[in-house]
Amino acid sequence: MTEGFGLPSRFGAQGLGGCYAPETLVQPLLDLEAAFRAAISDAAFQSELKAELRHFVGRPTPLTSAPRLAAKLGLKALFLKREDLTHTGAHKINNALAQALLARRMGKSEIIAETGAGQHGVATAAACARLGLDCTVYMGVVDMARQAPNVARMRLFGAKVVPVEAGQGTLKEAVNEALRAWAGRCDKAHYILGSALGPHPFPTLVRSFQTVIGEEARAQMLEQSGVLPEVVLACAGGGSNGLGLLVPFLGDDLRRVVVEAGGHGSALGEHAARLDGGRMGVLHGCKTLLLQDEHGHTAETASISAGLDYPALGPELAALALDGKVEVRRASDDEALSGARALCEAEGILPALESSHALALLPALAAEGAATVLLGLSGRGDKDLSTYQSRLGI
Amino acid sequence: MSLNPLLPFIMAGDPSLDALPGLLSEAKALGLDAIELGLPHSDPIADGPVLQAAAHRAIARGATPLRVLEALSGLQDSPDIILFTYLNPLLQIGAEKLKALLAPTPVKALLVVDLPFGEEASFEAELRAAGYPMVPLLAPTTTLDRARQILSERPDPGPAAPFAQRFAYVVARLGVTGVGQGAGQGTDLGPVAARIQGLRTLGDRPLAVGFGLSDARSLNAIRAQGATPVIGSALVQELAEGRALHEVLAPRLLADV
Numbered sequence: 001m002t003e004g005f006g007l008p009s010r011f012g013a014q015g016l017g018g019c020y021a022p023e024t025l026v027q028p029l030l031d032l033e034a035a036f037r038a039a040i041s042d043a044a045f046q047s048e049l050k051a052e053l054r055h056f057v058g059r060p061t062p063l064t065s066a067p068r069l070a071a072k073l074g075l076k077a078l079f080l081k082r083e084d085l086t087h088t089g090a091h092k093i094n095n096a097l098a099q100a101l102l103a104r105r106m107g108k109s110e111i112i113a114e115t116g117a118g119q120h121g122v123a124t125a126a127a128c129a130r131l132g133l134d135c136t137v138y139m140g141v142v143d144m145a146r147q148a149p150n151v152a153r154m155r156l157f158g159a160k161v162v163p164v165e166a167g168q169g170t171l172k173e174a175v176n177e178a179l180r181a182w183a184g185r186c187d188k189a190h191y192i193l194g195s196a197l198g199p200h201p202f203p204t205l206v207r208s209f210q211t212v213i214g215e216e217a218r219a220q221m222l223e224q225s226g227v228l229p230e231v232v233l234a235c236a237g238g239g240s241n242g243l244g245l246l247v248p249f250l251g252d253d254l255r256r257v258v259v260e261a262g263g264h265g266s267a268l269g270e271h272a273a274r275l276d277g278g279r280m281g282v283l284h285g286c287k288t289l290l291l292q293d294e295h296g297h298t299a300e301t302a303s304i305s306a307g308l309d310y311p312a313l314g315p316e317l318a319a320l321a322l323d324g325k326v327e328v329r330r331a332s333d334d335e336a337l338s339g340a341r342a343l344c345e346a347e348g349i350l351p352a353l354e355s356s357h358a359l360a361l362l363p364a365l366a367a368e369g370a371a372t373v374l375l376g377l378s379g380r381g382d383k384d385l386s387t388y389q390s391r392l393g394i
Numbered sequence: 395m396s397l398n399p400l401l402p403f404i405m406a407g408d409p410s411l412d413a414l415p416g417l418l419s420e421a422k423a424l425g426l427d428a429i430e431l432g433l434p435h436s437d438p439i440a441d442g443p444v445l446q447a448a449a450h451r452a453i454a455r456g457a458t459p460l461r462v463l464e465a466l467s468g469l470q471d472s473p474d475i476i477l478f479t480y481l482n483p484l485l486q487i488g489a490e491k492l493k494a495l496l497a498p499t500p501v502k503a504l505l506v507v508d509l510p511f512g513e514e515a516s517f518e519a520e521l522r523a524a525g526y527p528m529v530p531l532l533a534p535t536t537t538l539d540r541a542r543q544i545l546s547e548r549p550d551p552g553p554a555a556p557f558a559q560r561f562a563y564v565v566a567r568l569g570v571t572g573v574g575q576g577a578g579q580g581t582d583l584g585p586v587a588a589r590i591q592g593l594r595t596l597g598d599r600p601l602a603v604g605f606g607l608s609d610a611r612s613l614n615a616i617r618a619q620g621a622t623p624v625i626g627s628a629l630v631q632e633l634a635e636g637r638a639l640h641e642v643l644a645p646r647l648l649a650d651v
Contacts (some may be wrong), residue, residue, distance in 0.1 A: 002542065020481055020508045022440040024533035024565060027540065166446065172437065179439045184569035186535065210618050255443035282482045283437060285508065295458045297436035 002200075004030045006037055012319025014280070018023035021199040021285045025179070027368035028186040033201040035106045040208070045105065049098055055303035056130060057087050057097060059212065063220035063374075069346035073362050076371035079229065080349070081217040081245060083378050088123045088153075090352065090379030091213055091241050092194055098209040100131050103190035110134045110189040114178035116143055116171030116237065117307035117354065118150025119379055120194030125159035135159040138177040138331055143306045150383050168300050171237075171310045175284050194304035195238025196314035199285025203239075203316050210244025213376065218248050221374060231255040235357040236328070237272075237307050239314030245376040246326060255327060255370070258317065259357045261303035262330035268293070272301040274313040275321055275328040281312075288315040289322075304333035304387065305353035307379075331360035337391055340381065352379035353387060397617065398427045398557050399647055401602045402639075403431040403626035405448040407457020409634060411465045417499070418472035420639040424647060426473045428558040430505065430624065431466075433459055433479035440507045442572025444627040445571065448634065459483045466499035474502040474558035476529060481509045489520040496526055502558040511547035525559075527551065532593065533565040534585065542596050550599045559581040561622065564589065566607065572627040573608050582586040583615045592621045613646055 001009060002019045012019045022031055034357040053059040061082045068232040070078035083091035096113070103111060111133050116134030121137040130133035137154055141163045143149050154161050167173040175198070182191040196206045214232075221228055232249050236242035236258035246256045263271030271277065274289045281290035283298055291299040303309040313321070313328075320326040333341070339359030340351050351359060355378045365373060381388065388394065404417055423428050434449035434457050440551040441449070459479075466475065477496075484492060484506065489636045504526050511518070511528070518528055532541050550560050568584045586603060593601060604624025616623035625646065630641045 001512050001515075003512065004540075010465060019510060020513055021508060021510065022507050022533075023531040023544075024440075024535050024568060026510050026533075027535040029535065086580050095474065166450075167436075176439050177435055180442070180570045183440065279486075282480075282485060282508065284439065290482075292482070292486070294486070296483035298482075390474070 002026060005033055005141045005200060007033060007201060007204055010231070011316045012323050014319065014322060016288050016319045017200055017203055017286050017315035018280045019200040019285065020287065022183060024183045025148045025162055025171065025186060025199070029201065030197055031106070035102060036201060036205050039102055039105060045101065049101055052097055053094065053212065057093050060086065060216045061085050063217055063224060066347045069150055069343060072342065072346055074366045075362065075373055077225065079225070079374045080377045081213060081223060081374065083213060083241070083376065084349070084355070085091045085349065088119070088126050089382065090119035090123065091210060091244060092120040093123035093126065094212055094244070095194065095206050095209040096120060096192055098125040099190070099205070100124070100133060100193040103192070104131055106190060108188065108190040110185060110187070111147060111192055112136050112178050112181050112189050113194060114138045114171065114174035115194065116174065117309065117352070118143065118147040118154070118383060119307065121156070121161070122150050122158070124192050124194070125154040125157035128159065131156045134179065136162060138162050138164050138174045138181065140164045140169035140171060140173050143171065143174070146387065147306055147383050158162035170306065172298060179284065195310065196222070196243050196316060197238040197284060197286055197288070197312060203286065203314055206240050207243040207247060207316060210240050211246040211247050213241070214246060214248030217245060217374060228252055228254055229259055229372040229374040231370045231373045233257045233259070233358050233361060233365070233373055235259050235354045235378060236313065236317060237310050237354065239317035241376055241378040243314065247264070250325060250355070256325065257327045257329060260330045260360050261308035261326060261357060261365070262332040262335070263302040264333050269300040271330070272303050272304050272309045272311065272317070273330040278313065281314050286315045289313045289318045303334060304336060304355065304391070307352070307354040308357060314350065329361055331357040335360035340388065341392060349377070350381040351377055352381045352388035353384045354378055397620065398600070398622045399617065399627050400424065400426060400613065400643065401428055401430060401604070401622050401624045402629050402643060403430040403432060403624060404633065405434060405445065405452055405630055406462040406465070407434055407452030407455055408448040408630065408633055411457055411461060413486050414465050415469055417486060418469060419472050422471055424640055424643055427556065428474045428476060430476045430478045430626070433462055433477055435480040435483055438480065442570040442627060444572050444631050448630045459487060460495070463495040463499060468498050469500055472500040475500045476503045476558050477501050478505040479507070481514065482504050485514070485517070489517050493521065493524040493526070500558055501526065503527050503529050506565065511544055513551045514548065520622060527559050531565060532562055534568055534589065538592055541593060545596055545599065548598070557600055561602045564593065564601050564603045564621065566603050566605045569605070571605055573606055578603050583612060587619055590621055610646055610648070
């Protein structure tokens with residue numbers, strides 16, 4: 001293992017994660033870990049972060065009971081953790097803001113970020129505007145087209161959005177380009193990675209800034225219903241939302257489930273279901289379950305959701321899945337659309353396409369006998385309106 | 395030991411795998427000791443636009459890792475090859491099979507861009523024991539302490555070993571491979587000269603310097619430091635435009651005029 005890290009850089013029995021970074025980035029990653037460790041044990045940083053999460057982000061987010069949807073599905077109770085109600089509309093802001101504060105503390109004046117669905121890009125752009133940091137966001141051209149409102153929001157917040165044309169023009173290519181940009185400017189810039197992936201310490205850092213979701217939800221469940229749910233459920237792209245909700249429940253006797261993008265078929269290239277379809281490999285600095293061809297080249301993926309089409313599962317989440325602590329399921333594009341429509345009609349809440357994948361699993365969980373479910377509603381669906389309009393014929 | 399005057403980089407499969415033996419033979423005829431050969435990868439995160447495009451062209455033309463290694467099998471008329479790639483394709487082949495595939499080729503060392511020492515220790519040790527050491531990379535961000543550690547983890551096998559197995563690769567500047575963006579702007583070589591001086595205090599290992607070098611002036615400036623300049627993107631670009639390897643390299647081999 002790379003010497004000098006103070007936090008464990010590997011996850012699970014198979015040692016996923018690691019720091020498979022080009023040498024240029026190794027020292028910046030060592031510096032980042034040191035700054036992170038210093039910050040989290042510094043009361044001043046913690047109190048500034050807490051205040052920003054409360055007054056800027058709008059935390060704690062509500063836990064909303066969804067009785068009409070629960071009744072329709074045959075569940076006894078369904079609770080939604082409302083990350084869609086955060087400022088900028090998704091859980092991504094929890095990490096983006098915390099890392100922006102960390103960057104400022106490190107004396108960095110410039111921020112680089114990648115984005116898929118645009119939620120992490122918008123969150124980073126907003127955090128940078130608030131803290132007075134220059135912001136450049138790399139985004140695949142296909143994602144820019146399907147998440148156009150988020151491109152406009154980033155630009156309004158003063159961020160430079162750089163289109164990435166390579167490959168299939170989605171999140172993987174945006175990460176490639178952000179890593180390249182960081183290698184060129186790592187003396188001045190901090191890279192705010194948005195998901196629980198990449199080289200150590202990013203997976204741990206991102207997860208640590210996202211577990212506020214599950215910590216709040218666990219306390220709210222106990223307060224509002226007196227008991228913990230039987231199932232805790234979230235969607236999973238890289239895993240920031242899934243880990244953020246599930247990690248605080250790791251010590252509890254309940255089912256922890258994440259839902260991957262089933263896309264429109266089961267052949268390689270038609271989905272982003274990494275647990276069944278992936279093999280152990282290294283991409284973007286970490287070892288994890290990766291959709292790849294027989295030559296070790298990263299495979300194409302497909303999902304209606306721009307936030308779930310990443311070809312690798314974050315290493316900690318993959319390790320939890322392989323060690324049997326988290327179940328990984330999948331939902332197709334069509335099932336996700338049905339899940340979204342059901343929530344809209346029963347509860348008056350428009351979910352993001354990502355969160356809709358978690359909603360899509362509810363009928364199956366009910367059929368398996370689950371009675372109470374806590375679902376992480378990771379983001380709101382305004383950015384996806386054009387997809388909903390065209391696919392649902394409304 | 396005389397200075398190896400130039401370390402060229404070419405991408406396997408670009409312009410074609412059929413052309414590869416000819417390119418290697420031309421390089422040998424120019425008197426070059428060693429050459430870096432890129433094994434194309436789908437996601438080359440340390441490469442600039444020229445090498446990205448070359449990798450994607452090569453993959454599209456079927457230059458898979460196994461076909462590249464087959465194309466190298468049995469080649470005699472070649473400089474020593476440093477196989478330059480990313481970890482995942484090698485990991486998927488596995489150390490055992492990789493050793494067998496490399497045995498009949500002129501490959502003498504591996505340069506795996508995204509493999510810091512220690513991250514895949516048993517894989518690396520197995521390949522080193524079979525005669526395929528990993529080239530140590532030293533970046534502008536690498537502190538002298540870390541450089542010392544890297545050079546001891548990836549040790550010099552000694553003067554009897556060929557250059558390909560001995561040298562350390564000094565990354566000339568921050569960023570990715572390729573010539574700098576500014577019009578006519580080469581890489582500022584002042585900082586790299588100072589780094590070379592610092593690295594010399596750690597031992598007398600041969601050094602190669604790459605990233606952003608292309609014109610005769612910058613190549614000579616590196617030679618003047620007693621190090622071997624690497625020419626990559628500029629060569630790959632000119633080969634893609636149809637020029638011959640010796641035509642591109644011969645003028646760049648000339649000593650300082």
